[in-house]
Every structure is written in C-alpha cells, then in structure tokens.
Amino acid sequence: MLGKHLNNLLGLPELEFIKKSSHHKNTFTLYLQKKTKLEYCPKCATKSTTCYDKREVTIKDIPLRGKVVHLKITKRRFYCKSCKKPFTEPIQGIRKGFKSTTRFRKHIFWCASNFDNLKNVQIKNKCSSWMVYTSFYEHAELEVRKLQNPWGKTVGIDEHSFIRNVKYGHKEFVTIFVDYNKSRIREVVKGRYESDFRRDENLYNIPGRENVQNVITDFAPSMRSFAKSFFPNAKLIADKFHLVRLANNMVNLKRLEIMKDPKNSILKSRKNPLRKMLLMNSKKLKFSQQRALMYTFDLHRELEAFYKVKEMIVNLYNIRGYKRAKKAFAQITNFMSSLKMKGLQSLRRTMLDWKQEILNYFKRRVTNGKTEGSNRKAKLIQRQAYGFKKLPNYRLKLIYLCR
Template sequence: MSCTDSILGIEGLEVQRVDRGPIIHVWAKPKRRLDCIYCLQSPVRIKATHDRTLKHTRQGNQLMVLHVRVPKYHCLNCDRYFRHPIQGIRPRHRATECFRLEVFEAHDGGVSQRKLSVTHQIGSATVERWYQYHVKKRVSELSGRSCPLILGIDEHFFSRKQGYATTLVDLRNHKVFDVVLGRSEPSLRRYLTRLQGRERVQFVVMDLSETYRQIVQKYFPNAKIISDRFHVVRLVNHHFLKLWQQQDPVGRKNRGLLSLMRRHRWRLSEEQKINLGKYLDQYPILRSLYFAKQQLNTLLLVKHVRAKHAKKKLIKLTQLISQFAQSPAKTLAETLQSWLEPIVRMWRFSKSNGITEGFHTKMEMMSRRAFGFRNFENYRLRVLAHCGWNGVINRV
C-alpha cells in the first residue's frame, strides 16, 4: 500500500486520481485480479466492470466521494461469476462502512439529524436508518455474554399502556444486563426460563419485594438475596411516619418537626436536639419509637462488616425487632423479621442498587428524548446500546 492508498484506509484499493474541489473525488480500482472465490483456481477473466460511487469518511471538513471500478469476473475453471469483494464496502450500499460508522457515532454523541444531513449530505431518514442499524449491531455483539455473578433487580415504569418493566443490572461491571417487560412472575417466566447461565448468579440485590424474592428463589437457585440498603431505610422511615401520624396528627403536619424527625441523629445540631427533645417529651410512646428507629437506622447503615462483628450486630438487631414487635410498629417488625437474612447480608457487602437506580434515571432521559417509546423492543435495543455495551464496533 503506497502513501496515497493508505490514506483511503481501504485494503486492496489503488488510488488513480484525486480531485480536490469543494468535495474530494477519488478514483480507485482494485490492485490485482483475484483468484476464483469458489474453486480457488487462478484463471479468471474480467467479464465486465461497473463503477460504484460511494461516500467515504470526511477529510478536513470536506466530503470525500469514492469512485471505484469494480470488476466482475468469470472463472474459466468452474464457469461461475462473481464480483470483486472490497473490504469495508458492502454490496449495494452507497456509502462505505467507515462513513456509516462516522454518522452513527456523531448522532450517538448528540449531533442532530438535521445538522448531519448538511455536513454529510445525506437525508435525515438515512441517518435514522444507519443509527438503528448500528444499535442493532451493538446489541448483537452483546448477545453472547453470560449471566452476571452479582445481579441487581428492580422495576421501573415503561409506559401507561404497557406498564412496568424489570431491569437486570450487572453490578460488578456497572452495565445493564437486560430489560424485560413486566414485573410479575408470569410475565417474566418466558424470559427467565430461557436465560443461559442462571445458576452462575451468586448474589442478587433487590428491594423488599415479595414477588421478586419468589422469582429469584425459583430461577436463580444458587443466588443469595441481599436487600438494598436504601429501600430498607426508606421502609423503616415510612412506617415511622405513619406511626407518628397516629400518635400526633397535628405535629406530623409541622414541616419543621418533620425535617428534624427524618434526619439522622448525627446530622442534628445541639439546638435542634434540644428542640426535638422538648417535643418528644410530650409523647412518651413516640419518644421511645423515635430512639428505637434511630438505633435501627444506624444498624442498617453499617457495611463491610466481618462475620464475627456481624454476629454481635445480629443480636442487637433481633433485640430491636422484638422490641418493635411489642410496640405499635408490629407490621414493621414482621417485615424486618421475614427479610432478616437479606438484611444481615447487606452488612457484609457494599453493593447496593444505587447503580440500578442511576440507570433508571438515564433510561428515563432516553425515553424522554425519544418522546416515549411505543415498541418495547426498540426501547430495549436503545437501552442496551447505551447502558449495556462497552466496546468498539468492529469495522466491517
């Protein structure tokens, strides 16, 4: 490959003439005659040639148009016909693969169809078509990957018509593994039974949802469930606010008090502590509930604990739960008791569904930018292409 030929970046082509106007025109042809692609014998004759005009990558803000003379061969040995295949140029396309990739990458990075149709001189429908083509290619590159070892499961809203979807996230690699329409066992059954390598999953992080717990126990037999810290703390706070409502409906509506009650104890200043103390003195039951809740939250926020320490903390936690069981917070105690194991596991790990929630925000933005998706499959392709893929599309 000579210097001028290598600028084209297409193997096997020889540049014959270059015309640099407002558009760069390059005339090229294959360097040598090929052997027969069917019988691999050499004597082929050129039956005809045809000219192909293709858009190629832009150079210095100028569009490059490639004119290639492509020979059509006839094999004298096996009497078959074939065209000269050129790497990076696919049959019937009017742009090289490099050019299509360039358009895709620009559009993916946020350049609008309108702008691209000016700079690259293609229609906006073409930009859309090429975009879809590459998104599909990205997703197909993902199809062979195996089930993640640490899985995050959560639901998110898809559309008013089709309802909720379930997100499966690879928490170790910070990638969306898949999105599936539905959040109940019957709607996920088909997907989950076909899922390859389910038994490899070691841990599943999820919120305190009974449906998901049953799904995980059924379809991921070797996985241990870890509850998500954020959701557990939220559940506790939610229950506490309800109890407060029962004890003192007027005080519950006071925004200043609400802010003090919700905060962690260590975030309060001395003055705020005194103010809160004065209020709580009027309601002894609420007072004891408040302090129990604070203790519980402190316990729940612990992470990276060794097994020995976890045992000590477990004793404390069970004591607190039994204390709650005797109080008006009976339902909370029951829920915590039934999720005791996943909550205790939470101490040993730092993984949480924060990543999953972050992806949900990103997916929401994608959905909004597209003015909503009607077709779930298109949505899934888009999500996987943006949140699940981490490589380079192989040129050609």
C-alpha cells in the same frame, strides 16, 4: 504511482484507481474498479471467469477537506454456471446493498459517541440524520456483542421506568444488572417480574453466573426468587437504604394520620418543622428540637412508639458483627409485636420475611449504592436523548456507554 498511494489511503485494497474528477465545487469523485481474473459465486462458491455485464455504483466515503467523497466503482457481473444465474462481484469494505463504505459508517459512529450533539455529526460528515441513526446502532450492536465480560463477584439488581405505554398509559419498566467489581451495567432487561427475566436470552448468554457471591436487591419478591435460582452460589442481600426508607415512610404515614384529626390543626401548619425532625437521626437533633419532639410525644403516644421503632432500625446498621445484629434484629421485631399497632405490623411482616437477606448485610457489608448510581446515569442518558422509543436501542446505548 499516485494511484497506488490513493488506494492505500482509501483502505480498499482490492480496488484499482482509474481517474479523479472534481467538476463540482463540493465533491471529489474517484473512479475505481476491481481487477481480479476470476470471482466466486456467493451462493455456491463456484469459480466464474465469464464477465456477463458491468454497472457503475456510487458509494459515499468519509469527507476529505470539507468535500464529499464519491467513489464511482465499476462492478462486473459474472455468470455462475452451476446456479445458471448472474451475480455481482463483492467488494471488501462495502457491505452488499449499502451505498456507503463500512469505514465511513464506523467514522459516523465514532463522531456520534464523541460529539456533544448529533446535528454537528450531520454537518461534519455531510449526511442525513437517518444515516447517523442507522450507523450508530449498527456499530453499537457490534461493539456490545464484542463485550464478552463474565459476571463479577458482586451483582446489583434494580428497576427504573423507561417509557409510558402509548395505548394504556401505564409506565413500562426496565431492570438493570450491575457488575460491582468493574462498576458497569452488564445487562438491561425489559420488565421487572420474574417471568420477564426468564424470557430474556441475553441474560443467559453471559458466562460465569455460578461465580457470583453477592446479589443485592431492594425489597422486591420477584427479584429475590429469580436471583435465588439464577445465581445458585450467591448470598442475597437486602439493601440497607430501602429498609430505613420503609421505616421513615411508616413514621410519616402515622404523622399524616394524626394530622387528619381536626383537633391537631397546629401540626398541619406548613411552618411546622416536625416532619423533618421526625425523619432525622435523633443524634443529630439540637436540644431545642429534642424538647419539641418530647412535647409532641406527650400528646401523641402512638407516634412516639413509631419513632422509637424507626430509631431502632437506623441504629441496627451501626452494629458490627453478624451475631450481635441477629440479636438486635430479634429485639426490634419482638418490640414491634408487643406494641400491637396497626401500621407497624405490615413492616414487621416484611422484616421477618426478609430476615436472612437483611442480616446477610452484616456478613458482607455492601449496599445498593452502585446500582442506584447506575440508575442515575441511565436517567441522564434518557434525558440527553429526549427519551427513547425502542428498548433494544436503549439497551445498546446503556451497555455501550456504561461498559
């Protein structure tokens, strides 16, 4: 009677309980065996009733009341007449060649994703760090494979650094595809160029890419060209924040250029708050700060022009409506071309190149915020793990934790 209950408790329905022994202080040992009349050959599925041999295996299970549980299972070997070879009987719940039950490995996976450090997982389950590692990624892969979520309506694409190349020292990048509607990382791809994306099979296996309506990227040409062909019905949107950042950089570079001149050594002083003032929104400046800026602009007319362009770009995003934005955009680019200054022209070229994507923002009004937020999460996961070596593991962990 007790045997039957124990069997149900173990979750191995095929096995029959024989006896229990606990000579050791810290281990429970349970003796079990399978009691079927016939078995099927795993290679050719022929019935076999002739028992050829027996052997005992020791399988580890989930610890019980702080004691290690060992299942000693007597496995029979049968002889297959058509293959003319013996085979060992398979047991449900224990994978072939494994020394632990699937249930135990799943339990370790649960512990590893819920405990705050992996050392405690080892102590709790009385197993090695290797066991934790293999069990975790084995089950993470199964869980990720189960997620058959299609693409959402809005998708964000961005890259972040992953590891420093051991041989050549350069940084290696990964690109993440974020589903905005469900706020989850849908796929992680190695590299940041179009050819890298095209090579990735996982990306092509996700269903529903023709339903994507908005794709948000930063100013990377490779992502634009890939997104155009991969999401055929989507509108591409260049991120608002990145354009403002480009404008800010441009102003800052001009300031540094002016500082290089020995005549302007006052600007070089560390206490000079000019840098911050130049990058601030002009509406947020105090009266005294505005006066200081005016004074500087009197001395450096070029800096003033750069500042004006920056302010125009920032104000562009306060406009409502596509048509008005289009007009303002034309005004900005015309103003830039009329200035004929060196640093401005490259920004103008970028803006003209991305004109449609920038203006699409005014139709849909979505930003890259969620992608950048996911990047933050990804960096946190990297740091928590003290860095990753293998990209497949990193991918599994990111998708599983941000699902």
